[in-house]
Amino acid sequence: MTHLVQGPGGFSPAGQPPRRKICVVGLGYIGLPTAAILADRGYEVVGVDVRPDVVATINAGRIHVVEPHLDTLVEQVVREGKLRAETSPCEADVFFLCVPTPITEDHRADLSYVEAASESIKPYVRAGNLIILESTSPPKTTEDVVIPHAVPEHLAIGEDVYVAHCPERVLPGRILIEAVENDRIVGGMTPACTQQVLDFYRTFVRGNIHATSAITAEATKLVENAFRDVNIAFANELSILAGKLGADPFEIIELANHHPRVNILTPGPGVGGHCISVDPWFLVEAAPEVTPLIRTARNVNDSKPHFVIEQVRAAAASVEKPVIGCLGLAYKSDVDDLRESPSLEIVRDLAGAGLGELRVCEPYVTAEQFKEFPLSSVEETIAESNILVLLTDHSPFRELSADDLAGKHLIDTRGIWRKVMAEGPAVRPSLPIDPGCDNVIRRAA
Template sequence: MDKKVCVVGLGYIGLPTAALLANRGYEVHGVDVVQRTVDIINRGEIHIVEPELDTFVHAAVNSGKLKADLKPTQADIFIIAVPTPFHDGYVPNIDYVVSATEAIAPYVQEGNIVILESTSPVGTTDKVAEVLASHGIDTSKVHIAHCPERVLPGHIMRELVENDRIVGGITPEATEATVVFYQTFVEGEVLSTDAKTAEMAKLTENSFRDTNIAFANELSILCDKFGIDVWELIRLANRHPRVNILQPSAGVGGHCIAVDPWFIVHAGGEDAKMIRTAREVNTYKTEWAIEKIKNAALTFENKHGRKAKVACMGLAFKPDIDDLRESPALYITRRLIADGFDVLAVEPNIESFKEFEIVGYQEALEKADIITFLVAHKEFKNLEIETDLDFCGV
């Protein structure tokens, strides 16, 4: 490839994308605002846990095809892959997208492709065009499009290639040019639409997941009330040929499912009734789990005359990754510590954490009086556990 790609944001999506493109022959200039991240990548190493990513980054850097920096540079294709969190009150925050667009503006030229991959509220791609135009760029001569990432942490390198992608440009020409780019490295189908539909498609996918998880989580709360084993109930119900209930959890985490539905609710207002309710159910499930653990710990203290050591097994938002973004497990652990409970925090995918000590899972099992499995990490499966310990099902 003789084209140069500038990827802004070298996190869980930007770095895998940059490494993949570099290994496909593109010259890739990666940009991040954190010097430590830039230094780690330029050594051919990674700052996040993701299977196969270390191999891709090492090969890309050694080949000279991937370089990281604090500032953008001129390129043929610009990819924005920065966070899109929300303010208090679940108001979408696209400040990082605006800042990234302003950073690349001095380098964008006629004929370039500018792609927003960050999951964003409807209308954000148009905002990218507005920011570029405010810097004197004739956006009619630049191909601006949205192509939301839709990968599963733990399988990112494979899914970047295999999954279908949705591309929506602010003009038909932008859509076409961007589709051609993705077709150079995506084996799945690259689907064409407009920018707003592409933005809404990603929000819809995650809201659908959130709604289905909320159903499972509400079932688990009801089954606890009724004295029913929710796992057996779901196993039996799923034997129906048209029923596929998901597994309940301590809540919903990650930057996507726990965040994106609020983008729809914020814009849709009272018309987003079901989506809002699902978010509220999943948020409540985390609070419900905290109360279950606290009650178990207080019952132990009343029975034994001492505070219980509570093992919180897992801090990440899902199994076998180190991603803590919007993690209900981390939130639960923080709350228990803040409320004075004696907590043994376990996260096998993280070596250390600045807020509190992380202990190994074997040590936690030896010392704990109460064990609560918050994340189904592979290390926790098939463990031999003393039967006189208390378990707290959440």
């Protein structure tokens, strides 16, 4: 049994120096906050990213993603010399792999980033190292991809090198809080791996840490997101049904949730982000014959953008010279994350549909960051459009008044304007939309 001693930088096998240096591979939405948190805890951290512009930005003390307070923390730890970015790994005591795991067009996991990251650290891995995969991954990725590509053949797992899967469980907008405060799962390839990595996480995590195996940790993270996906699919299917019935789905959900054992989620234009819209497919791929519910939920949510487009098509047909203002490209409120965003998918489809002129507003993305089509301000979009499509419930859109929205055809996929319009000028349904509608499409009388 391995005996542990606690040094100033964390735990290490007895007789070995304490772990002080950390290499974080992948400096995106998870990797950069992780690197900054660890640097703030006193570790020497080297962040690795293949994008030279990202490396240059971080080394200048700036950030390339939107996350509250991350800019201040990165500036501080870079200035203090605790964090630096490079384009290739180096020797370290602990290696974090925080790279994307997207899906292919046929809904299979693309593990090329995990494989490349694993291969990149292999020349630097030595006895006593921890290798931690934080990327959300299909079952057995740690065993079948990380170990063969990252661990030199002469090093024994659980004796020389300690490998574990520790899935991130954070919400964009709260990453710096939740990465430290949330409960974490540590799934080692062996009990010794689990113990070593668990003791390391105790040096910076204040939440409870749950020990398990690597494959259980991989499956648990996927199950968490599949659970939410199934529940969102119910809400999205309900929104279509309510439209068929001529009812307001948001009111139905609000009233149903007064039941003590009912908690229906809020419908929207689909499901986006790198987690909920992707992870359930990993479970389907692992065992397609026993996951029909998970597959159906994915199909329901993936089909929702097409339903919204049909709403816009019906609205555009009733307006002379339609100008369609699309509000939001990000997949959730008040972030700049466009990954798997149904809002972006809808705008792309509308751009090719020829239904009218488009005005696109995304207040959290700059024209320098996004060049696919021109972006307009909130004021320009409202003033120039006669159809407004609310796709992402950003704060600036929540703050619009009934006067701002008066005279427009409204397609509110998030239900955030219902109260504003109820308190504002008298309104009436503007169009009989079939099939159904996410919400009431209304126009000021």
